[in-house]
Amino acid sequence: MGKPVFTTKSTTIHRIDYNDKEKSMEIEFRSGNVYRYYDIPARLWKVFQLYIECEGSPGSFFNEYIKGQFTSEKIKDVNAEED
Numbered sequence: 454m455g456k457p458v459f460t461t462k463s464t465t466i467h468r469i470d471y472n473d474k475e476k477s478m479e480i481e482f483r484s485g486n487v488y489r490y491y492d493i494p495a496r497l498w499k500v501f502q503l504y505i506e507c508e509g510s511p512g513s514f515f516n517e518y519i520k521g522q523f524t525s526e527k528i529k530d531v532n533a534e535e536d
Contacts, residue, residue, distance in 0.1 A: 465512035471498040487529035490519060
C-alpha cells in the first residue's frame with residue numbers, strides 16, 4: 454500500500470489507501486469497517502486524492518464513482534468482532 458490518506462472532515466470515511474501494484478483501494482469507514490475495492494484505475498485514485506485536498510466530500514465522491522462500480526469485499530467487520 455502507498456501512503457494512506459486520512460480524511461478529517463468526512464463523517465463517513467476515515468482513511469483511504471491505494472495499492473498501485475494490485476490496483477486496489479482500502480477504505481476504512483468511521484464505523485470501523487474496512488472494505489477493499491479491486492481494479493481501481495490509478496487515475497481515479499489520483500482524482501480522489503485531489504478531490505479530498507480541495508475540500509470535496511469524500512463520501513460523495515465514493516458514492517458516485519466507487520460504490521457499486523467495482524468488486525469489493527469487507528475485510529474488517531466491527532460487528533462480527535463484537536460477537
